[in-house]
Amino acid sequence: MTGDPCPSLVQQVGQPGEVVVAERGADGLDAGEVLDVRLVACREVVRPVAAQLSVLLLWVQDAPAQENAKRAFERSLDRLGLDYLDLYLMHQPYGDVYGQWRAMEDLHRAGHIKAIGVSNFYPDRLVDLVENSETTPAVNQVETHPFFQRADYQSLMSERGVQIESWGPLAEGRNNIFSDPTLSAIGEGHGKSVAQMALRWLVQRGVVVIPKSVRPERMAENLDVFDFELTDEEMSRIAAMDTGVSVAFDHRDPEWVTRIGGVRID
Secondary structure (H helix, E strand, C coil), X not given: CCCCCCCCEEEECCCHHHHHHHHHCCCEEECCCCCCCCHHHHHHHHCCCCCCCCEEEEXXXXXXXXXXXXXXXXXXXXXXXXXXXXXXXXXCCCCCHHHHHHHHHHHHHCCCEEEEEEECCCHHHHHHHHHCCCCCCCEEEEECECCECCHHHHHHHHHCCCEEEEECCCHHHCCCHHHCHHHHHHHHHHCCCHHHHHHHHHHHCCCEEECCCXXXXXXXXXXXXXXXXXXXXXXXXXHCCCCCCCCCCCCCCHHHHHHHHCCCCC
């Protein structure tokens, strides 16, 4: 990753084939892979890349959260064999959020992390964190794709100085996105795939995207979205696809909070 903590396109890594991203020129690498279980495997992919690591995720930490968050960071950095990270995100808005955030602020001030941010924070949780912390999150990584567009939330984030970053930009393959008639028709006009339409639409909106694939040809395709532009009419047609509903899960659902909040990762 370059010095910019918010590139246009970040490619997830973790499988052997994904080393292709280093050759294809992605703006950043995401080795977080949700639960920090692939870091040792990622090391041989990440270290040869001149850039450092783009995104690493901090899981919910037990009390004392501030101390344990720092320990988790140090363990991850050691597993990756790196000296610092470009961007470190709090993965969930659960547990002692402020203890975890203070630890991340300390690491940021000490120069161990270039930028810190959050993931899966809904508007109320994000605003509360911004207004009660010294450091505003550089990024909020949330589910964002043509079926769940988060346009109003993107505006709020922008007002607060937070960059929206999309996980699941291809809707996790749900809602038959790869055969969607709107995206297919627009793609035909540009000689591009449905996936490229979804990614280009997000990038053109100013959303950082994180496509994921273990197939080199798909990764090359995901990166090939910067040689064309969608028209205003095409942007509007895709905007009309919004359902306002997640295709994954609701982070405010009590059962989900209990389930995820109870998971602990070494």
